[in-house]
Every structure is written in C-alpha cells, then in structure tokens.
Amino acid sequence: MRKILVVGAGQSGLQLALGLQSYGYEVTLMSNRTADEIRSGRVMSTQCMFHTALQHERDLGLNFWESQxxxxxxLGVSVAAxxxxxxxxWLGRLDGIAQSVDQRVKMxxxxETFAQRGGQLVIHGAAVSDLDYFARTYDLVLVSAGKGELVAMFGRDAARSPYDTPRRMLSVAYVHGLGPRAEHPGLEAVRCNLVPGVGELFVMPTLTVTGRADILFWEGIPGGPVDVFQGIKDPADHLSLTLELMERYTPWEYSRATKVELTDANATLSGRYxxxxxxxxGRLPGGGxxxxxxxxxxxxxxxTGQGSNSAAKCAASYLESILAHGDREFDEAWMRATFERHWESARHTTRWTNTMLGPPPAHVLDMFEAAGRLxxxxxxxxxxxxxxxxxxxFFYDGERTRAYLAAVGGRAAR
Known part of the structure; x- marks a missing residue:
C-alpha cells in the first residue's frame, strides 16, 4: 500500500486526503489545529462553490451539508455611479446551484470523518525539517498549507505572477439578520457590487456554525477609502465600520443590513496578500x-470568489494523476507534469482574476450595461x-465582446 502524507487541512488537503483514503492509500494528514479548535476558531475565508467544484465533493460523498x-x-452585479x-x-441565473459552507464547519x-475512517491524523505544525524526514518515509508528500515557512520552499514564478504587492485589502464579517434584496426577495444569490476607484463589496448567503447567515466582504483598493480595517481588533467595531462603508458606497445593500448582528465572537477577518x-x-535540504x-x-x-473552487479542482486533478500513476515513483518530472495538467484549468482563473483587479476597460463596462438588457x-x-x-x-478582447453583444442583441430583436 502506497503511503502519502498531506500537510494542511483546508479544502484541497482534506479533499485529497479523503479521496486517496477512499481508494485504499495509506494517508497521513497533518494539521496545526484540532477539529474542535477549527470549529470554535476565527472565520478563515469567504467561499462560494459553484457546480463543478461541488460535484467533485459529491463524487467523493463529501457533500454533507448540501441540504442545509x-x-x-x-449571481448579481451592481456598478455604483x-x-x-x-x-x-442585474442578476444572472446559474445553470447549477452554488453553495457556501463556512470552512470552520466543513474542515x-x-x-473528523478522515479520522473515523481510519486515517492517521497528526496535530502538529509542520516545519521544513519535519518534511525533510517525511520525504524519506512516504512515497509522496503533498503540501497544502498555504502560509508560513513551508510556502517559502516554492519559488515565485515571475512569468505567471504579474503582481508583486497586494492588490486589495480584505475585510469579512459573517452576520445574521440581513434582509432580502427587494428585486428578488425569494431568491438566494451572490451579489457583486463594484465601486469604481474604491473596491468591491460582495454579499453571499452561507451556512456557518450558528446556522444560515450572510457574508459581508469588502475588497478595498490599497490606500483607498475602504482600506481602513488594519488595527481593528474588536469585532463590533469591525462590523460597525463595514456598515458605515456600505451606507456610504452601496446604500442599496446597506438598506437591508440595518438590523444585522455578528454570527459569533469570531465572525470577522481582515488582511491582504x-x-x-x-x-x-519544493526542494528540501536533504535533497527530497x-x-x-x-x-x-x-x-x-x-x-472572483475562486479560492475554494480552485482548491477543489486542484485536489480532483491531483487525485486523478496519482491514481493514474500506479506504482511508479512520484519523482520531480511527475510532479511538474501533474501541476501543468492542473494549470491548464487554473490559468483561466488566474487570468480572469488578475484582469478583475485592474480598472475595467470600456468594453467590459459596456458588457455589464448590456447584461441589464440582455x-x-x-x-x-x-x-x-x-x-x-x-x-x-467574449471577455478580454474588445472586438470579441462587441461581436458577442451584437449577436445576442440581434437574436433578442428577432
């Protein structure tokens, strides 16, 4: 039986560990926190997973919270004047449902499921020195812990990384008591509110540790009027500032948020990367x-809300590559080929996300305006x-956008 170590217990690490476990691999999972510590800790992310990513969970029988x-x-888009x-x-309709489950609940x-199924769970914050030893002990070591010294092992790919500083300030609050959008009172939707020169406010329904809730998520341009959360420690102050900015820049969202309260004492988060x-x-000191x-x-x-989606797709792609590799050595050539296979999909997400971090070009604004009519x-x-x-x-090139809009407009006129 092949032995695999997964370091990190987020969406990708746990999905991979559980997937490999279901195929009979001997899997060890390393996490720096217990399940109880995760469940009672601070929110870790925003997340809304769309059909393809959710299907990867369903395929492994891990969609435990789908009915809840x-x-x-x-998915709605509003652009502030x-x-x-x-x-x-306007509001676009999804072909398949999307869902958000607080990572504290899911992870x-x-x-707990991984441990109940016989997996070896190690609660330990792994260091590079640990991996140096484990690389000689396991057939394959997968690193899915995205922070700290472990990430430093993986050098920046300058050709694929156009930015070298944070492009947004991130601020999150999970709340109860948000009212419905008046335009679609009976429909659950993610709302993307674009405020030119300021940033974006995203509002999304979710399931959290205290039940159904909504996430208020500001992305502020660094140095701009929404970049004001650094140093805010008190959750109540964080929420108050979130609402103040909503009232100023997105009053249509603020009008349904006047009675909100935080879902729990750990329901806020801020930062940037x-x-x-x-x-x-990643190369280890011992040569592994x-x-x-x-x-x-x-x-x-x-x-663009792709974090959990990309993690699920990466885990699914890697799982397929591992299964297809059989008993052969997991050498560096295989690792690079496995990543490039995933990159064929991931590159589209990266290009789209990086494009959305810049000022929208005229043809994109034209498309957003046309979406309200078409x-x-x-x-x-x-x-x-x-x-x-x-x-x-249809998105990146102005000529393609205009041709697409003309074609859709022509069909609508007939």
Whole structure:
C-alpha cells in the first residue's frame, strides 16, 4: 500500500486526503489545529462553490451539508455611479446551484470523518525539517498549507505572477439578520457590487456554525477609502465600520443590513496578500522534493470568489494523476507534469482574476450595461464563475465582446 502524507487541512488537503483514503492509500494528514479548535476558531475565508467544484465533493460523498446550506441560484452585479446610486444592476441565473459552507464547519467535519475512517491524523505544525524526514518515509508528500515557512520552499514564478504587492485589502464579517434584496426577495444569490476607484463589496448567503447567515466582504483598493480595517481588533467595531462603508458606497445593500448582528465572537477577518503563482516543486535540504497543492502554488485574490473552487479542482486533478500513476515513483518530472495538467484549468482563473483587479476597460463596462438588457449576457457572465475558461471567448478582447453583444442583441430583436 502506497503511503502519502498531506500537510494542511483546508479544502484541497482534506479533499485529497479523503479521496486517496477512499481508494485504499495509506494517508497521513497533518494539521496545526484540532477539529474542535477549527470549529470554535476565527472565520478563515469567504467561499462560494459553484457546480463543478461541488460535484467533485459529491463524487467523493463529501457533500454533507448540501441540504442545509442556502441554494444559491443567481449571481448579481451592481456598478455604483458617482452619486452612490446604481448605474448598473442585474442578476444572472446559474445553470447549477452554488453553495457556501463556512470552512470552520466543513474542515472540522471532514477532519473528523478522515479520522473515523481510519486515517492517521497528526496535530502538529509542520516545519521544513519535519518534511525533510517525511520525504524519506512516504512515497509522496503533498503540501497544502498555504502560509508560513513551508510556502517559502516554492519559488515565485515571475512569468505567471504579474503582481508583486497586494492588490486589495480584505475585510469579512459573517452576520445574521440581513434582509432580502427587494428585486428578488425569494431568491438566494451572490451579489457583486463594484465601486469604481474604491473596491468591491460582495454579499453571499452561507451556512456557518450558528446556522444560515450572510457574508459581508469588502475588497478595498490599497490606500483607498475602504482600506481602513488594519488595527481593528474588536469585532463590533469591525462590523460597525463595514456598515458605515456600505451606507456610504452601496446604500442599496446597506438598506437591508440595518438590523444585522455578528454570527459569533469570531465572525470577522481582515488582511491582504499578493496574488502569486509559484513553482510547484519544493526542494528540501536533504535533497527530497514535495508537491505544492492549490493556493500554495496558485494563490489568486478572492475578488472572483475562486479560492475554494480552485482548491477543489486542484485536489480532483491531483487525485486523478496519482491514481493514474500506479506504482511508479512520484519523482520531480511527475510532479511538474501533474501541476501543468492542473494549470491548464487554473490559468483561466488566474487570468480572469488578475484582469478583475485592474480598472475595467470600456468594453467590459459596456458588457455589464448590456447584461441589464440582455438576460443571456447576464447568465453567461454568472456561469463563468463555474467555468472561467469561457471568458476567453467574449471577455478580454474588445472586438470579441462587441461581436458577442451584437449577436445576442440581434437574436433578442428577432
């Protein structure tokens, strides 16, 4: 039986560990926290997973919370005008439902499942020196812990990383008591509110440790008027500032948030990081090599909501590559080929995300405006969150965008 070590208990690490376990591999999972510590700790992310990523969980029988989490059927886009009214506002319908489950709920539950199924769970914050030993003990070491000294083993890929500083300030609050959008009161949807020159506010329904909730997520341009959360320690102050900014820049969202309260004492988060693509192979002092997973090697800004989706897709791709490799050695050549296979999909997410971090070009603003008149355009943009490769055909190039809009408009006029 082949022995595999997975370091890191996030979406990708746990999904991989549970997947490998289901195929009979001897899997050890290392986490720096217990399930109870994760469940009772601070929120770790925002997340909304779309159909393809959710299907990877279903294929492994890991969709434990699907009946409890809100069924997200749409994705809306609003663009703020200079007077804080809405210059653009529309809702695209998703072909398959999306869902958000607080990672505190999911990761704690998956970790307990892994242990119950006989997996070896080690609670220990791994260091490079640990991996030096484990690389000689295991057939394959997968690193999915995306922070700290372990990530430093994976050098930045300059050709695939256009940014060398953070592009957004991130601020998150999980709340109860958010009212429905008046335009679609009975429909669960992710709302993307774009405020030119300021940043973005995302609002998404979720399942958290205290039940159904909503996430209020600001992405502020560094140095701008929303970049004000650094140093805020008190959760109540964090929420108050979140709402103050909503009232100023997205009053249509603030109007349904006047009665919200935090879901729990650990329901806020803030920070920033630089979007980076890294070399997938980490070299250890003793000569061994390890393979980076998900955001260890492809860390995108959350502006397009792809973190958990990309992690699930990476885990599924790596699982297929491991199964197909059989009893052969997991050498560096295999590791690089395994990553490049995943990159064929991941590159589309990275390109789209990096594009959305810059000022939107005129043809994209034209497309957003047209989506308010042409439902197929709204629907196609919404479903791009599930399959970002589709943006290659109509989003990046102005001529292609105009041709697409003309074709859709012509069909609508007939």
């Amino acid at each position: 989490a809100p069924r997200v059927e749409g 200079p007077d804080s009214s809405r210059a653009t506002d 704690a539950g998956w970790m 630089t979007p980076t693509v890294r070399n997938p192979v 090599v390890v393979l980076g997973v998900a955001d260890v090697v492809v860390a995108n800004d959350p502006v 439902q197929p355009v709204a629907d196609r943009f919404a479903n791009g969150f599930d399959d970002p490769s589709d943006f290659e055909d």
